[in-house]
Amino acid sequence: MSSRLTREDVAKVAALARLRLSDEELDLFTEQLSKILGHADDMAALDLTGVAATAHPFGLINIVRPDVVTPSLNRDAFLSQAPDVQDFRFAVPRIVGEAP
Amino acid sequence: MSLPDGWEMVIGLEVHTELQTKTKLFCGCANAFGADANSQVCPVCLGLPGSLPVLNEQAVELAMAIGFALHCSVAPSTFHRKNYFYPDMPKDYQISQYDLPINSNGYLDLPDGSRVTIERAHLEEDTGKSTHLGGSGRIHGADRSLVDYNRSGVPLVEIVSGPDMRSAAQARAYAAELRGILIATGASDGRLEEGSMRFDANVSVRRPGAPLGTRCEIKNLNSLRSLQRAIDYEAARHVAILEDGGKIRQETRHWSEDLGETSTMRTKEEADDYRYFLEPDLVELSPSIEWQDRVRAALPPMPAERRATLLTIVSEPTSAQRDAVGVIVDLQLDRFVLDAVAQGADAALAIARTSNEIAAGIDSLANLSLDSFVTTLQLEASGSLSATQAKTVLAEVLATGGDPVAIAAARGFEQLASDTLSDLVASLVEAHPDEWHRFREGDEKLAQFFIGQVMKATKGQANGKAVIAELNARR
Amino acid sequence: MTSAHDIAARVAAGSSATTEVETSLAAISQRNAELNVFLYVDEEGARAAAHQVDERIARGEKLPLAGVPVALKDNLCTEGIPTTCSSKILEGWRPPYTATVVERLLAAGAIPMGKTNLDEFAMGSSTENSAFGPTLNPLDPRRVPGGSSGGSAAAIAAGMTPISLGSDTGGSIRQPAALCGVVGIKPTYGLVSRYGVIAFASSLDQVGPFAANVADAALTLEVIAGHDRMDSTSLPETSPSLVAHLKDGVAGRRVGYVKELVDGSDPDVAAAVAAAVEVLRAQGATIVEMSIPELQLGLSAYYLIAPAEASSNLARYDGVRFGLRVDGDDVAGMNEATRTAGFGAEVKRRIMLGTYALSAGYFDAYYGQALKVRTLTINAFQKAYADVDFLIGATTPSVAFPFGSKTKDPMAMYLNDVFTIPSNLAGDPAVSVPFGRGEANLPIGVQLLGPGRSEAGLLAAAQVLEDAERAR
Numbered sequence A: 001m002s003s004r005l006t007r008e009d010v011a012k013v014a015a016l017a018r019l020r021l022s023d024e025e026l027d028l029f030t031e032q033l034s035k036i037l038g039h040a041d042d043m044a045a046l047d048l049t050g051v052a053a054t055a056h057p058f059g060l061i062n063i064v065r066p067d068v069v070t071p072s073l074n075r076d077a078f079l080s081q082a083p084d085v086q087d088f089r090f091a092v093p094r095i096v097g098e099a100p
Numbered sequence B: 001m002s003l004p005d006g007w008e009m010v011i012g013l014e015v016h017t018e019l020q021t022k023t024k025l026f027c028g029c030a031n032a033f034g035a036d037a038n039s040q041v042c043p044v045c046l047g048l049p050g051s052l053p054v055l056n057e058q059a060v061e062l063a064m065a066i067g068f069a070l071h072c073s074v075a076p077s078t079f080h081r082k083n084y085f086y087p088d089m090p091k092d093y094q095i096s097q098y099d100l101p102i103n104s105n106g107y108l109d110l111p112d113g114s115r116v117t118i119e120r121a122h123l124e125e126d127t128g129k130s131t132h133l134g135g136s137g138r139i140h141g142a143d144r145s146l147v148d149y150n151r152s153g154v155p156l157v158e159i160v161s162g163p164d165m166r167s168a169a170q171a172r173a174y175a176a177e178l179r180g181i182l183i184a185t186g187a188s189d190g191r192l193e194e195g196s197m198r199f200d201a202n203v204s205v206r207r208p209g210a211p212l213g214t215r216c217e218i219k220n221l222n223s224l225r226s227l228q229r230a231i232d233y234e235a236a237r238h239v240a241i242l243e244d245g246g247k248i249r250q251e252t253r254h255w256s257e258d259l260g261e262t263s264t265m266r267t268k269e270e271a272d273d274y275r276y277f278l279e280p281d282l283v284e285l286s287p288s289i290e291w292q293d294r295v296r297a298a299l300p301p302m303p304a305e306r307r308a309t310l311l312t313i314v315s316e317p318t319s320a321q322r323d324a325v326g327v328i329v330d331l332q333l334d335r336f337v338l339d340a341v342a343q344g345a346d347a348a349l350a351i352a353r354t355s356n357e358i359a360a361g362i363d364s365l366a367n368l369s370l371d372s373f374v375t376t377l378q379l380e381a382s383g384s385l386s387a388t389q390a391k392t393v394l395a396e397v398l399a400t401g402g403d404p405v406a407i408a409a410a411r412g413f414e415q416l417a418s419d420t421l422s423d424l425v426a427s428l429v430e431a432h433p434d435e436w437h438r439f440r441e442g443d444e445k446l447a448q449f450f451i452g453q454v455m456k457a458t459k460g461q462a463n464g465k466a467v468i469a470e471l472n473a474r475r
Numbered sequence C: 001m002t003s004a005h006d007i008a009a010r011v012a013a014g015s016s017a018t019t020e021v022e023t024s025l026a027a028i029s030q031r032n033a034e035l036n037v038f039l040y041v042d043e044e045g046a047r048a049a050a051h052q053v054d055e056r057i058a059r060g061e062k063l064p065l066a067g068v069p070v071a072l073k074d075n076l077c078t079e080g081i082p083t084t085c086s087s088k089i090l091e092g093w094r095p096p097y098t099a100t101v102v103e104r105l106l107a108a109g110a111i112p113m114g115k116t117n118l119d120e121f122a123m124g125s126s127t128e129n130s131a132f133g134p135t136l137n138p139l140d141p142r143r144v145p146g147g148s149s150g151g152s153a154a155a156i157a158a159g160m161t162p163i164s165l166g167s168d169t170g171g172s173i174r175q176p177a178a179l180c181g182v183v184g185i186k187p188t189y190g191l192v193s194r195y196g197v198i199a200f201a202s203s204l205d206q207v208g209p210f211a212a213n214v215a216d217a218a219l220t221l222e223v224i225a226g227h228d229r230m231d232s233t234s235l236p237e238t239s240p241s242l243v244a245h246l247k248d249g250v251a252g253r254r255v256g257y258v259k260e261l262v263d264g265s266d267p268d269v270a271a272a273v274a275a276a277v278e279v280l281r282a283q284g285a286t287i288v289e290m291s292i293p294e295l296q297l298g299l300s301a302y303y304l305i306a307p308a309e310a311s312s313n314l315a316r317y318d319g320v321r322f323g324l325r326v327d328g329d330d331v332a333g334m335n336e337a338t339r340t341a342g343f344g345a346e347v348k349r350r351i352m353l354g355t356y357a358l359s360a361g362y363f364d365a366y367y368g369q370a371l372k373v374r375t376l377t378i379n380a381f382q383k384a385y386a387d388v389d390f391l392i393g394a395t396t397p398s399v400a401f402p403f404g405s406k407t408k409d410p411m412a413m414y415l416n417d418v419f420t421i422p423s424n425l426a427g428d429p430a431v432s433v434p435f436g437r438g439e440a441n442l443p444i445g446v447q448l449l450g451p452g453r454s455e456a457g458l459l460a461a462a463q464v465l466e467d468a469e470r471a472r
């Protein structure tokens, strides 16, 4: 797999991550990310068929809690920290497009 | 509604059901509908920095119960993050099950005998809820939205069927049967109007025997009626396009109940890249055989089994009685009917009165004790009350909670004196010699004729069985 | 500076905790303006806490950290106290809840003095990525203190508090400990609760202590470790006994002297490790020279796994519920404007790297492959631990480096973590202990690595090195 990222790749990723990049940033990040991924090419080139993926260091299983209500937060404690509140709700500008 | 000749619908449903747990899926906040905005939230379900999810044991058990009721196998499963930005999703990712769901490979048999496969039934968390200000109060045209996270993190099970249904009516029957099962397991309250169950329908059409056509997904249908209407509309839209020589574009569509039509929500090209990956804050869920057995053993009988049980109390059920039994089980009244029959009520009468009169007064069922119900049915069976009188008494007991005997007396529903009935029958026999002759010769149908005459003369006050007894005594 | 052990002993004996708080506040006010160690000093809270500790002692409570001032990395949530992660996106945010580790410190009688500087969202190795300016190394203010827990390491080196907490995702406790000449422990993954610890990379993050000596670090770890119901990845057991084992020594232990944990380091650093090895040998350990080539793959795997998890963990900074909001035409525009203004360049770089590694078409080649390399790392460690009790190597390739020397090239900075990253991938514990001096008489950190739950043995070995260092 070639690690060479294009400007378009970086622009697409920035959009997915909800980040806006200037033209200069786009150039800089394209170069830097390509370099970092280039470092990963040795790793990406390894044949690791049959090697299991590890996403967790230790194999704990079935960690659950009983279905018992615990106190919720006092509304003031978090609404006072919100950028915009109306009627005890978090206010946001208009939403374009429905949830997936 | 059906499609023009030579077309076939193919429907698969994704059903989201909220679980009736006391707390949310990953935190101890109360899972209850209708509380003050943002009054049931904590760092976890608000997605505050540093918060971590811990899985609710009861949600796992209810998910397994659903799985077992749908004949699924329960397997070791994991949680993934589905990444997308949306204001009602506080972490901007949803914790859901992806390649390894807790339940897979089951089926659901419908009352008409058809079978719908269940691909999977997995656990995931619900989102918060937005209200839109400005415009018409809908998302489009609004200038501002307000978010309440009380619903954020409420446990959901998403049940995904195979593309096995062939008509909107069948899809509706599947949704209804599934609803009955979810209620029976205790997993859901089945309250569609509160959003406890939401349906997404995948609809395509094809020539019978042809490969599957391009499908469209209709999102967020929240009643059985909209489900059926939306599917019919969508399938007809596909046929119209195809017959016109056009092509179906794969997309997600929105159903407008007011307009009675679907419209484009998102095309396939606009589909997000969700970057699913294993949720590092949770561990594998691998219910032991003992845990599974405990959940399975606690499962109550499902609607199909309960309908069958109810039908065993009548010797040769008519199709009307089969329908009645469906209604009774839907209304969770099967135990009531069985108990009434066990206390001596007539089975056919119990089924008929429950599926009609009691069903109509279901909201005030608390007013009707089992004893009152049995008493009323016995009065009717013995001829002390006519059918019409019995219905009236039942309605009044349901409305007021009074005693049926007292109500009958107060209403003047005296037993039609047997000598009065005897005199009446005698005069009718005289007035209709031909019919009487044929009855005597063995034509039992004529009994109905005489019952009808008696009812006419008594304005429905007589009891049919008593009339037959009187006729037979004269034969 | 008085040790945490001594402070706790005299406060338990009736000396007022207020004295300890005032001593700490004086040390902070003397150098904080210069060094930028604390982003927030909670004078009032500390004084109030000191009174409470005095009352609890008077009531007869046994408090292992009675009256001990502690500095908290500013990625630990503290109710009502600003918690910023050194990011503009969280500037001014006062969490409505407190991290489990902080609750445990409070329960043990420790006194939080305030919040320390870090690389934004713990992404960095020099604390130069803080939105609120870098922290200077107290030993040489022209040089970095290391990172990301640079503030918490510097607090110890500057004598501001006897103990502090940091977090270590790829070396963020051990590396600054080495560069500041203090002790730092990265515990076994799951030994210390992550509840209330603002996530960088969830499967790698662990909170751990800094202290001026091994015993204080061990005591602090005992206080914060142990199962927490609020963290699903928390190990089930209670806190291990560590202080009681500090004098266990290394006689009879087998120690792997690992080529890949020294290769590429400066000669003075390599020499310090060699000297440490000789100390352990002299104390009765058997030294086994070994090579674990898989460890070199760790860096690449880490720089895909950590950003991938971070890209998702940092999605919630969207301007809706807390922190910064920059207006936009619609909600997506507001999200984008907020994140663009609120995150620094390194955070954006890692978010984009991680988003890319997880995205359709690249997942298997990058993220998926990195998870397999993680397995190789774990297997390689396991194989080594079948032969030896623990491993020794350098913590960092060099002593503290000057400001700006690695900021141009992200990869040069990342290479600073090459020795520390493998323990995070494996979830294993590791300790950095000051041993020897290098360029400009700056301290060198020697790293001891062991299998999961081997903290007691690692700290006993660290104690051997500390005793030898003091005797020199």
Ligand SMILES: [Mg+2]
Residues within 6 Å of the ligand: B096, B124, B158
């Ligand atoms: Mg879903």
Ligand SMILES: [Zn+2]
Residues within 6 Å of the ligand: B024, B027, B028, B029, B040, B041, B042, B043, B044, B045, B046, B153
């Ligand atoms: Zn909650």
